[in-house]
Amino acid sequence: AQSVAQPEDQVNVAEGNPLTVKCTYSVSGNPYLFWYVQYPNRGLQFLLKYITGDNLVKGSYGFEAEFNKSQTSFHLKKPSALVSDSALYFCAVRDGGNNFNKFYFGSGTKLNVKP
Amino acid sequence: SAVISQKPSRDICQRGTSLTIQCQVDSQVTMMFWYRQQPGQSLTLIATANQGSEATYESGFVIDKFPISRPNLTFSTLTVSNMSPEDSSIYLCSGSRGRNEKLFFGSGTQLSVL
Incomplete structure:
Protein backbone atom coordinates (compact mmCIF):
# COMPACT_ATOMS: atom_id res chain seq x y z
CA ALA A 1 0.00 0.00 0.00
CA GLN A 2 1.12 3.54 -0.67
CA SER A 3 1.64 5.97 2.17
CA VAL A 4 3.48 9.10 3.17
CA ALA A 5 4.64 10.24 6.55
CA GLN A 6 5.27 13.77 7.70
CA PRO A 7 6.99 13.32 11.03
CA GLU A 8 6.68 16.92 12.17
CA ASP A 9 3.33 18.45 13.03
CA GLN A 10 4.90 21.88 13.12
CA VAL A 11 8.10 23.55 11.95
CA ASN A 12 9.22 26.94 13.25
CA VAL A 13 11.82 29.01 11.44
CA ALA A 14 12.91 32.61 11.46
CA GLU A 15 12.43 34.72 8.37
CA GLY A 16 15.48 34.57 6.13
CA ASN A 17 16.61 31.19 7.41
CA PRO A 18 16.46 28.02 5.34
CA LEU A 19 13.52 25.73 5.91
CA THR A 20 12.96 22.01 5.52
CA VAL A 21 9.67 20.15 5.77
CA LYS A 22 10.17 16.42 5.91
CA CYS A 23 8.37 13.68 4.05
CA THR A 24 9.04 9.97 3.73
CA TYR A 25 7.10 7.62 1.54
CA SER A 26 6.31 3.98 1.06
CA VAL A 27 5.28 2.74 -2.38
CA SER A 28 5.22 -0.41 -4.40
CA GLY A 29 6.70 0.55 -7.74
CA ASN A 30 7.89 3.93 -8.91
CA PRO A 31 6.95 6.86 -6.71
CA TYR A 32 4.98 9.81 -8.00
CA LEU A 33 5.50 12.47 -5.34
CA PHE A 34 3.90 15.85 -4.80
CA TRP A 35 3.94 18.79 -2.43
CA TYR A 36 0.94 21.02 -1.79
CA VAL A 37 0.41 24.10 0.36
CA GLN A 38 -2.83 25.14 2.03
CA TYR A 39 -3.47 28.64 3.28
CA PRO A 40 -6.28 29.26 5.81
CA ASN A 41 -9.76 28.79 4.37
CA ARG A 42 -8.34 27.84 1.00
CA GLY A 43 -7.98 24.72 -1.08
CA LEU A 44 -4.65 23.07 -1.73
CA GLN A 45 -2.21 24.65 -4.14
CA PHE A 46 0.31 22.60 -6.08
CA LEU A 47 3.97 23.37 -5.39
CA LEU A 48 5.97 20.72 -7.21
CA LYS A 49 6.13 17.10 -8.27
CA TYR A 50 8.62 14.34 -8.91
CA ILE A 51 7.79 11.77 -11.54
CA THR A 52 11.18 10.93 -13.00
CA GLY A 53 14.45 12.64 -13.88
CA ASP A 54 16.56 14.94 -11.72
CA ASN A 55 16.36 14.26 -8.03
CA LEU A 56 16.17 17.97 -7.25
CA VAL A 57 12.83 19.38 -8.31
CA LYS A 58 12.13 23.10 -8.38
CA GLY A 59 8.66 24.44 -7.88
CA SER A 60 6.56 27.48 -7.17
CA TYR A 61 7.44 30.35 -4.80
CA GLY A 62 11.12 29.37 -4.60
CA PHE A 63 10.46 25.92 -3.12
CA GLU A 64 12.36 22.83 -4.11
CA ALA A 65 12.38 19.21 -3.06
CA GLU A 66 14.95 16.48 -3.20
CA PHE A 67 13.99 12.94 -4.08
CA ASN A 68 16.17 10.44 -2.25
CA LYS A 69 15.42 6.90 -3.27
CA SER A 70 17.70 5.20 -0.76
CA GLN A 71 16.13 7.07 2.13
CA THR A 72 12.65 7.05 0.58
CA SER A 73 12.38 10.74 1.31
CA PHE A 74 11.08 13.79 -0.51
CA HIS A 75 11.84 16.74 1.76
CA LEU A 76 10.61 20.20 0.86
CA LYS A 77 13.15 23.00 1.11
CA LYS A 78 13.56 26.71 0.64
CA PRO A 79 16.84 28.61 1.04
CA LEU A 111 5.06 25.91 8.94
CA ASN A 112 5.46 29.01 11.09
CA VAL A 113 7.86 31.64 9.83
CA LYS A 114 8.52 34.36 12.39
CA PRO A 115 9.73 37.85 11.53
CA SER B 1 -3.50 24.64 -14.88
CA ALA B 2 -7.27 24.45 -14.68
CA VAL B 3 -9.34 26.54 -12.32
CA ILE B 4 -11.98 24.89 -10.16
CA SER B 5 -14.90 26.90 -8.85
CA GLN B 6 -16.64 25.37 -5.90
CA LYS B 7 -19.76 26.59 -4.19
CA PRO B 8 -20.95 27.27 -1.65
CA SER B 9 -17.73 28.28 0.05
CA ARG B 10 -19.30 27.71 3.43
CA ASP B 11 -22.62 26.82 4.95
CA ILE B 12 -24.20 26.21 8.30
CA CYS B 13 -26.85 23.53 8.18
CA GLN B 14 -29.32 21.89 10.49
CA ARG B 15 -29.10 18.27 11.48
CA GLY B 16 -31.09 15.98 9.16
CA THR B 17 -30.95 18.25 6.12
CA SER B 18 -28.92 17.80 2.93
CA LEU B 19 -26.47 20.06 1.15
CA THR B 20 -25.34 19.87 -2.46
CA ILE B 21 -21.90 21.20 -3.33
CA GLN B 22 -21.15 22.16 -6.90
CA CYS B 23 -17.82 21.95 -8.66
CA GLN B 24 -17.13 23.55 -12.03
CA VAL B 25 -13.83 23.23 -13.89
CA ASP B 26 -12.92 25.77 -16.55
CA SER B 27 -11.61 23.09 -18.91
CA GLN B 28 -12.03 19.38 -19.46
CA VAL B 29 -10.41 17.05 -16.99
CA THR B 30 -10.01 13.31 -17.09
CA MET B 31 -10.70 12.66 -13.46
CA MET B 32 -12.59 14.43 -10.72
CA PHE B 33 -12.49 13.57 -7.06
CA TRP B 34 -14.12 14.58 -3.81
CA TYR B 35 -12.11 14.79 -0.61
CA ARG B 36 -13.00 15.50 2.99
CA GLN B 37 -10.71 17.34 5.35
CA GLN B 38 -11.77 17.24 8.97
CA PRO B 39 -10.50 19.96 11.28
CA GLY B 40 -6.76 19.74 11.75
CA GLN B 41 -6.48 16.58 9.73
CA SER B 42 -5.30 15.40 6.37
CA LEU B 43 -7.37 14.76 3.27
CA THR B 44 -9.48 11.67 2.91
CA LEU B 45 -10.71 10.58 -0.51
CA ILE B 46 -14.48 10.15 -0.54
CA ALA B 47 -14.95 9.04 -4.12
CA THR B 48 -13.95 9.35 -7.75
CA ALA B 49 -16.63 11.05 -9.81
CA ASN B 50 -17.10 9.15 -13.07
CA GLN B 51 -18.63 10.86 -16.05
CA GLY B 52 -22.03 9.45 -16.88
CA SER B 53 -21.88 6.61 -14.40
CA GLU B 54 -21.93 5.90 -10.70
CA ALA B 55 -19.08 7.25 -8.63
CA THR B 56 -16.44 4.94 -7.18
CA TYR B 57 -16.53 5.19 -3.40
CA GLU B 58 -13.74 4.58 -0.95
CA SER B 59 -14.09 2.38 2.07
CA GLY B 60 -16.28 4.03 4.66
CA PHE B 61 -18.24 6.16 2.22
CA VAL B 62 -21.53 5.12 0.60
CA ILE B 63 -23.69 6.47 -2.16
CA ASP B 64 -26.75 6.92 0.02
CA LYS B 65 -24.88 9.31 2.26
CA PHE B 66 -22.74 11.03 -0.36
CA PRO B 67 -24.47 10.87 -3.74
CA ILE B 68 -22.28 12.23 -6.53
CA SER B 69 -23.09 13.26 -10.05
CA ARG B 70 -20.81 14.02 -12.99
CA PRO B 71 -22.88 14.69 -16.09
CA ASN B 72 -19.94 15.93 -18.19
CA LEU B 73 -16.17 16.45 -18.11
CA THR B 74 -16.27 19.80 -16.34
CA PHE B 75 -18.98 19.56 -13.69
CA SER B 76 -19.69 17.48 -10.60
CA THR B 77 -21.84 17.68 -7.49
CA LEU B 78 -21.51 16.10 -4.08
CA THR B 79 -24.51 15.89 -1.77
CA VAL B 80 -24.07 15.37 1.93
CA SER B 81 -27.33 13.72 2.98
CA ASN B 82 -29.12 13.56 6.30
CA MET B 83 -26.38 15.56 7.93
CA SER B 84 -25.17 15.18 11.48
CA PRO B 85 -22.57 17.22 13.41
CA GLU B 86 -20.00 14.55 12.52
CA ASP B 87 -20.27 15.69 8.89
CA SER B 88 -18.84 19.09 9.81
CA SER B 89 -15.76 19.32 7.66
CA ILE B 90 -14.19 20.91 4.63
CA TYR B 91 -15.19 19.26 1.38
CA LEU B 92 -12.80 19.65 -1.52
CA CYS B 93 -13.35 19.05 -5.20
CA SER B 94 -10.29 18.19 -7.26
CA GLY B 95 -9.38 17.26 -10.79
CA SER B 96 -6.58 15.79 -12.81
CA ARG B 97 -5.85 15.63 -16.50
CA GLY B 98 -3.91 12.41 -16.56
CA ARG B 99 -1.75 9.78 -15.05
CA ASN B 100 1.35 11.85 -14.47
CA GLU B 101 -0.48 15.05 -13.81
CA LYS B 102 -1.01 16.89 -10.57
CA LEU B 103 -4.26 17.22 -8.72
CA PHE B 104 -5.69 20.71 -8.60
CA PHE B 105 -8.26 21.77 -6.08
CA GLY B 106 -11.21 24.00 -5.59
CA SER B 107 -11.16 26.37 -2.65
CA GLY B 108 -13.33 24.04 -0.59
CA THR B 109 -16.69 24.13 1.14
CA GLN B 110 -16.58 24.57 4.87
CA LEU B 111 -19.64 22.81 6.29
CA SER B 112 -20.88 23.19 9.85
CA VAL B 113 -23.79 21.06 11.01
CA LEU B 114 -25.66 22.14 14.11
Whole structure:
Protein backbone atom coordinates (compact mmCIF):
# COMPACT_ATOMS: atom_id res chain seq x y z
CA ALA A 1 0.00 0.00 0.00
CA GLN A 2 1.12 3.54 -0.67
CA SER A 3 1.64 5.97 2.17
CA VAL A 4 3.48 9.10 3.17
CA ALA A 5 4.64 10.24 6.55
CA GLN A 6 5.27 13.77 7.70
CA PRO A 7 6.99 13.32 11.03
CA GLU A 8 6.68 16.92 12.17
CA ASP A 9 3.33 18.45 13.03
CA GLN A 10 4.90 21.88 13.12
CA VAL A 11 8.10 23.55 11.95
CA ASN A 12 9.22 26.94 13.25
CA VAL A 13 11.82 29.01 11.44
CA ALA A 14 12.91 32.61 11.46
CA GLU A 15 12.43 34.72 8.37
CA GLY A 16 15.48 34.57 6.13
CA ASN A 17 16.61 31.19 7.41
CA PRO A 18 16.46 28.02 5.34
CA LEU A 19 13.52 25.73 5.91
CA THR A 20 12.96 22.01 5.52
CA VAL A 21 9.67 20.15 5.77
CA LYS A 22 10.17 16.42 5.91
CA CYS A 23 8.37 13.68 4.05
CA THR A 24 9.04 9.97 3.73
CA TYR A 25 7.10 7.62 1.54
CA SER A 26 6.31 3.98 1.06
CA VAL A 27 5.28 2.74 -2.38
CA SER A 28 5.22 -0.41 -4.40
CA GLY A 29 6.70 0.55 -7.74
CA ASN A 30 7.89 3.93 -8.91
CA PRO A 31 6.95 6.86 -6.71
CA TYR A 32 4.98 9.81 -8.00
CA LEU A 33 5.50 12.47 -5.34
CA PHE A 34 3.90 15.85 -4.80
CA TRP A 35 3.94 18.79 -2.43
CA TYR A 36 0.94 21.02 -1.79
CA VAL A 37 0.41 24.10 0.36
CA GLN A 38 -2.83 25.14 2.03
CA TYR A 39 -3.47 28.64 3.28
CA PRO A 40 -6.28 29.26 5.81
CA ASN A 41 -9.76 28.79 4.37
CA ARG A 42 -8.34 27.84 1.00
CA GLY A 43 -7.98 24.72 -1.08
CA LEU A 44 -4.65 23.07 -1.73
CA GLN A 45 -2.21 24.65 -4.14
CA PHE A 46 0.31 22.60 -6.08
CA LEU A 47 3.97 23.37 -5.39
CA LEU A 48 5.97 20.72 -7.21
CA LYS A 49 6.13 17.10 -8.27
CA TYR A 50 8.62 14.34 -8.91
CA ILE A 51 7.79 11.77 -11.54
CA THR A 52 11.18 10.93 -13.00
CA GLY A 53 14.45 12.64 -13.88
CA ASP A 54 16.56 14.94 -11.72
CA ASN A 55 16.36 14.26 -8.03
CA LEU A 56 16.17 17.97 -7.25
CA VAL A 57 12.83 19.38 -8.31
CA LYS A 58 12.13 23.10 -8.38
CA GLY A 59 8.66 24.44 -7.88
CA SER A 60 6.56 27.48 -7.17
CA TYR A 61 7.44 30.35 -4.80
CA GLY A 62 11.12 29.37 -4.60
CA PHE A 63 10.46 25.92 -3.12
CA GLU A 64 12.36 22.83 -4.11
CA ALA A 65 12.38 19.21 -3.06
CA GLU A 66 14.95 16.48 -3.20
CA PHE A 67 13.99 12.94 -4.08
CA ASN A 68 16.17 10.44 -2.25
CA LYS A 69 15.42 6.90 -3.27
CA SER A 70 17.70 5.20 -0.76
CA GLN A 71 16.13 7.07 2.13
CA THR A 72 12.65 7.05 0.58
CA SER A 73 12.38 10.74 1.31
CA PHE A 74 11.08 13.79 -0.51
CA HIS A 75 11.84 16.74 1.76
CA LEU A 76 10.61 20.20 0.86
CA LYS A 77 13.15 23.00 1.11
CA LYS A 78 13.56 26.71 0.64
CA PRO A 79 16.84 28.61 1.04
CA SER A 80 15.31 31.68 2.66
CA ALA A 81 11.93 31.58 4.38
CA LEU A 82 9.35 34.36 4.18
CA VAL A 83 6.65 35.16 6.70
CA SER A 84 4.16 34.64 3.88
CA ASP A 85 5.30 31.00 3.61
CA SER A 86 3.48 30.29 6.86
CA ALA A 87 0.85 27.70 5.94
CA LEU A 88 0.01 24.02 6.08
CA TYR A 89 2.09 21.78 3.83
CA PHE A 90 1.08 18.35 2.55
CA CYS A 91 3.20 15.71 0.94
CA ALA A 92 1.38 13.26 -1.31
CA VAL A 93 2.14 10.13 -3.26
CA ARG A 94 0.22 8.87 -6.23
CA ASP A 95 -0.39 5.21 -6.79
CA GLY A 96 1.83 4.22 -9.72
CA GLY A 97 -0.05 1.01 -10.41
CA ASN A 98 -3.54 0.28 -11.57
CA ASN A 99 -5.07 2.66 -9.04
CA PHE A 100 -3.16 5.56 -10.52
CA ASN A 101 -6.00 7.92 -9.83
CA LYS A 102 -5.48 7.75 -6.09
CA PHE A 103 -3.43 10.24 -4.13
CA TYR A 104 -2.37 9.52 -0.57
CA PHE A 105 -1.73 12.56 1.57
CA GLY A 106 0.45 12.95 4.61
CA SER A 107 -0.88 14.36 7.85
CA GLY A 108 0.39 17.83 7.08
CA THR A 109 3.05 20.06 8.61
CA LYS A 110 2.28 23.52 9.84
CA LEU A 111 5.06 25.91 8.94
CA ASN A 112 5.46 29.01 11.09
CA VAL A 113 7.86 31.64 9.83
CA LYS A 114 8.52 34.36 12.39
CA PRO A 115 9.73 37.85 11.53
CA SER B 1 -3.50 24.64 -14.88
CA ALA B 2 -7.27 24.45 -14.68
CA VAL B 3 -9.34 26.54 -12.32
CA ILE B 4 -11.98 24.89 -10.16
CA SER B 5 -14.90 26.90 -8.85
CA GLN B 6 -16.64 25.37 -5.90
CA LYS B 7 -19.76 26.59 -4.19
CA PRO B 8 -20.95 27.27 -1.65
CA SER B 9 -17.73 28.28 0.05
CA ARG B 10 -19.30 27.71 3.43
CA ASP B 11 -22.62 26.82 4.95
CA ILE B 12 -24.20 26.21 8.30
CA CYS B 13 -26.85 23.53 8.18
CA GLN B 14 -29.32 21.89 10.49
CA ARG B 15 -29.10 18.27 11.48
CA GLY B 16 -31.09 15.98 9.16
CA THR B 17 -30.95 18.25 6.12
CA SER B 18 -28.92 17.80 2.93
CA LEU B 19 -26.47 20.06 1.15
CA THR B 20 -25.34 19.87 -2.46
CA ILE B 21 -21.90 21.20 -3.33
CA GLN B 22 -21.15 22.16 -6.90
CA CYS B 23 -17.82 21.95 -8.66
CA GLN B 24 -17.13 23.55 -12.03
CA VAL B 25 -13.83 23.23 -13.89
CA ASP B 26 -12.92 25.77 -16.55
CA SER B 27 -11.61 23.09 -18.91
CA GLN B 28 -12.03 19.38 -19.46
CA VAL B 29 -10.41 17.05 -16.99
CA THR B 30 -10.01 13.31 -17.09
CA MET B 31 -10.70 12.66 -13.46
CA MET B 32 -12.59 14.43 -10.72
CA PHE B 33 -12.49 13.57 -7.06
CA TRP B 34 -14.12 14.58 -3.81
CA TYR B 35 -12.11 14.79 -0.61
CA ARG B 36 -13.00 15.50 2.99
CA GLN B 37 -10.71 17.34 5.35
CA GLN B 38 -11.77 17.24 8.97
CA PRO B 39 -10.50 19.96 11.28
CA GLY B 40 -6.76 19.74 11.75
CA GLN B 41 -6.48 16.58 9.73
CA SER B 42 -5.30 15.40 6.37
CA LEU B 43 -7.37 14.76 3.27
CA THR B 44 -9.48 11.67 2.91
CA LEU B 45 -10.71 10.58 -0.51
CA ILE B 46 -14.48 10.15 -0.54
CA ALA B 47 -14.95 9.04 -4.12
CA THR B 48 -13.95 9.35 -7.75
CA ALA B 49 -16.63 11.05 -9.81
CA ASN B 50 -17.10 9.15 -13.07
CA GLN B 51 -18.63 10.86 -16.05
CA GLY B 52 -22.03 9.45 -16.88
CA SER B 53 -21.88 6.61 -14.40
CA GLU B 54 -21.93 5.90 -10.70
CA ALA B 55 -19.08 7.25 -8.63
CA THR B 56 -16.44 4.94 -7.18
CA TYR B 57 -16.53 5.19 -3.40
CA GLU B 58 -13.74 4.58 -0.95
CA SER B 59 -14.09 2.38 2.07
CA GLY B 60 -16.28 4.03 4.66
CA PHE B 61 -18.24 6.16 2.22
CA VAL B 62 -21.53 5.12 0.60
CA ILE B 63 -23.69 6.47 -2.16
CA ASP B 64 -26.75 6.92 0.02
CA LYS B 65 -24.88 9.31 2.26
CA PHE B 66 -22.74 11.03 -0.36
CA PRO B 67 -24.47 10.87 -3.74
CA ILE B 68 -22.28 12.23 -6.53
CA SER B 69 -23.09 13.26 -10.05
CA ARG B 70 -20.81 14.02 -12.99
CA PRO B 71 -22.88 14.69 -16.09
CA ASN B 72 -19.94 15.93 -18.19
CA LEU B 73 -16.17 16.45 -18.11
CA THR B 74 -16.27 19.80 -16.34
CA PHE B 75 -18.98 19.56 -13.69
CA SER B 76 -19.69 17.48 -10.60
CA THR B 77 -21.84 17.68 -7.49
CA LEU B 78 -21.51 16.10 -4.08
CA THR B 79 -24.51 15.89 -1.77
CA VAL B 80 -24.07 15.37 1.93
CA SER B 81 -27.33 13.72 2.98
CA ASN B 82 -29.12 13.56 6.30
CA MET B 83 -26.38 15.56 7.93
CA SER B 84 -25.17 15.18 11.48
CA PRO B 85 -22.57 17.22 13.41
CA GLU B 86 -20.00 14.55 12.52
CA ASP B 87 -20.27 15.69 8.89
CA SER B 88 -18.84 19.09 9.81
CA SER B 89 -15.76 19.32 7.66
CA ILE B 90 -14.19 20.91 4.63
CA TYR B 91 -15.19 19.26 1.38
CA LEU B 92 -12.80 19.65 -1.52
CA CYS B 93 -13.35 19.05 -5.20
CA SER B 94 -10.29 18.19 -7.26
CA GLY B 95 -9.38 17.26 -10.79
CA SER B 96 -6.58 15.79 -12.81
CA ARG B 97 -5.85 15.63 -16.50
CA GLY B 98 -3.91 12.41 -16.56
CA ARG B 99 -1.75 9.78 -15.05
CA ASN B 100 1.35 11.85 -14.47
CA GLU B 101 -0.48 15.05 -13.81
CA LYS B 102 -1.01 16.89 -10.57
CA LEU B 103 -4.26 17.22 -8.72
CA PHE B 104 -5.69 20.71 -8.60
CA PHE B 105 -8.26 21.77 -6.08
CA GLY B 106 -11.21 24.00 -5.59
CA SER B 107 -11.16 26.37 -2.65
CA GLY B 108 -13.33 24.04 -0.59
CA THR B 109 -16.69 24.13 1.14
CA GLN B 110 -16.58 24.57 4.87
CA LEU B 111 -19.64 22.81 6.29
CA SER B 112 -20.88 23.19 9.85
CA VAL B 113 -23.79 21.06 11.01
CA LEU B 114 -25.66 22.14 14.11
